[in-house]
Amino acid sequence: MSLFFALLAQAALPGRQEIGIYAGWGAFRDAAPARCFAIAEPLGRPRPTRPFASIATWPGAGLRHQLHVHLSRPRADGAKVTLSIGQRRFDLLAGPTDAWSPDAATDTAIVAAMRGGRSMSVETRGRNRRPIVDVYALQGAATAIDAAAVGCARR
Template sequence: MRSLNRVTFVTFVTFVTLCTLALLLPAPAAARDSLGMFSTWGAFRDPAVPRCYALAMAEPSTKQRDYQPYAAIGTWPRREVRGQVHLRLSRKLAPASRIVLTVGRERFELTGGGGDAWAVDRRMDAAIVAAMRSASAMTVSARDAKGGGFSNTWPLTGAATAMDAASIGCVQQR
């Protein structure tokens, strides 16, 4: 029973955090629809764009952060883009920093700048999404603007369901 209470609390905190993040985004955020919460992952639809995405906050940390880190897997049906990986990192990146995402046993070298990282192409997006479906966690590591190393970790429980809900949520959004 204690474990259930902790899971319920973590789910509640994640939901509140995601809702807060949605409120902090630009004005069109008000048009976003929640498609559901799946463990620590949420699925959302923004019919004004249109776009749909699965979103999760990184695990909490007591270390210094420049940004609130999150992972988003997005779909833009009018652009014919599906499963695009975007990571908001906790720190500003050093110029030309090597950004490595580890998903289960697979490693991907991402591209990025500022506090953001992406797959280098659609093929890598697809490989990352496939790896996320069978792994329990993913961790990104890089060097920050001050030269120190840092990492952010996301549990992947619920990620596959949230990604599927986001994809289904955009089927009729063309």
């Protein structure tokens, strides 16, 4: 298990359970709030901000396959955030350091693209005007996403 997954499993939330680790992706279940998620950190050297991409299922809210990305650096005000998988491009809604898909249909399209992709990148411009490019390997992503969904279905 990578240091990232070990720290995540021990994170402050009581009731967090590891469902499984699948290549570079982990699947976890939280008791409160009730949710299950697949998560990975970008390729490259470790960063102090702990960037990640996750796909979550929130059974109490009826949400499934919801994308959340935590960027490796704060983005510039007004900078567009784009997620790319193969030839597919998705514009994301963004805060200073986080991004989400704009709606459930886009979440579904992103997960479908992840299932057939080798890697995905999240790109924007940082506050210093330099590019931010976080790249994620997708090996194990589909299995972790499915494991997380099943983990919440069994509640």
